[in-house]
Amino acid sequence: MSAEPGTTFLPQHTRPASVPAPRVTSGSDEVGAVRAAAAVAHTSDRGARIVAVTIALVWHLAIGLPAVLTAGPALAVPQVVLGGWLLVAVLGVIAGIRLLRDAPLPAAPLAGLLLVVDVAVFASVGRAHLFSPANWVWGTLAWFFLVVLWGRPVHRLLVLLAAHAATALTAVVLHGATGAADLARATMALYGTSSLPVAVFAGAAALATLSRQRAATAATTNAMVAEREAAEQARHERGERLNLVSRAASEVLTELADGRADPADPEVQRRCVRAAARLRRLIAESDDVPHPLLHELRAAADLAERNGLPIDLVTIGSPPPLPVRVRRSLADPLTASLADAREWARLTVVSGPDEVVVSLVTPDREGPDPTGHPAEDVDGQVEHLYERDGKIRWTQTRWHR
Numbered sequence: 001m002s003a004e005p006g007t008t009f010l011p012q013h014t015r016p017a018s019v020p021a022p023r024v025t026s027g028s029d030e031v032g033a034v035r036a037a038a039a040v041a042h043t044s045d046r047g048a049r050i051v052a053v054t055i056a057l058v059w060h061l062a063i064g065l066p067a068v069l070t071a072g073p074a075l076a077v078p079q080v081v082l083g084g085w086l087l088v089a090v091l092g093v094i095a096g097i098r099l100l101r102d103a104p105l106p107a108a109p110l111a112g113l114l115l116v117v118d119v120a121v122f123a124s125v126g127r128a129h130l131f132s133p134a135n136w137v138w139g140t141l142a143w144f145f146l147v148v149l150w151g152r153p154v155h156r157l158l159v160l161l162a163a164h165a166a167t168a169l170t171a172v173v174l175h176g177a178t179g180a181a182d183l184a185r186a187t188m189a190l191y192g193t194s195s196l197p198v199a200v201f202a203g204a205a206a207l208a209t210l211s212r213q214r215a216a217t218a219a220t221t222n223a224m225v226a227e228r229e230a231a232e233q234a235r236h237e238r239g240e241r242l243n244l245v246s247r248a249a250s251e252v253l254t255e256l257a258d259g260r261a262d263p264a265d266p267e268v269q270r271r272c273v274r275a276a277a278r279l280r281r282l283i284a285e286s287d288d289v290p291h292p293l294l295h296e297l298r299a300a301a302d303l304a305e306r307n308g309l310p311i312d313l314v315t316i317g318s319p320p321p322l323p324v325r326v327r328r329s330l331a332d333p334l335t336a337s338l339a340d341a342r343e344w345a346r347l348t349v350v351s352g353p354d355e356v357v358v359s360l361v362t363p364d365r366e367g368p369d370p371t372g373h374p375a376e377d378v379d380g381q382v383e384h385l386y387e388r389d390g391k392i393r394w395t396q397t398r399w400h401r
Contacts, residue, residue, distance in 0.1 A: 048204030053096035056143035064136030071134035076126030084117040110148040122171035142197040249275040273339040293319045304338045317351035329382040330397045334360045337395040354401045
């Protein structure tokens, strides 16, 4: 708004100070607790993934490959046994990389391919090497089942291990190794090579769940402590402001009671209106409403209407969540101007995600400029502009991030 000749322009800026963080709501507490728990669980689970991938690849390379190369031509079909080893090694590297990068794995196709390799190797090692290290699927394949099924329900791993056991026992029977000693060796081999992967799989899932629960509990506790501290600080600040408002009202009432103030004096009337407006807005600050700033401004406008001032309140957009001090700095100058207004007033609130502008236009008249409650320190985020040109008075407060 450009000033005409004779206009008094009085820019007022708040002094720099730190802005207290907005009070944490219960919804944000819950979200923060969930995120913290998820982060802890993810860290715990990642360590278990590294262990599983390392065991699978190291065992496959350090134990399985030398045994296959040493047996060599003694195997029934060495090309199938070695080809199966290479295929599983490639699948393990790809699956391990994707698992450590949190990329989704096509579990069903990979598991099916591993079972095909399982059948092919058992059929190709021959009777002489059925229980030797050259038959690498006894000890290695269960770990690759673990890698491709990571994060899935444990019963899926048990189904794959049952299919692996059925394949092994079928091969034992078809190779004629049905003696008591051979069956005992097969049983011990299945138990020894399957129990550890199942324990790691179930243990990692239980550890991640436990970590998530403990982290959620800790985050919730911290949020409750922060909420209590914020509530105590808000109560303290509200008490200070109530004392300030009470002193202002007490001064006017004392002067009226002592006869030092005339109720018919316009200045005394304005002081009473300002004190009442501040008290009413102080009460409105604690109301739990979607848009506290609009609620507080409506409270001030309602009080002005009750005192006989016709007022238009126009709102455009919805204000973002604002700390109490910012809301006070936006509303206090307008409240003071409303207390001094006569004939009519127009209050406009324009809001956006990063800016809120509150403007008040009233008829100008003779007399001093209104003086409101001292502005709160909000780190220069709130600007206060005031103009008068003999016809109208224009008061504006503007907040920006």
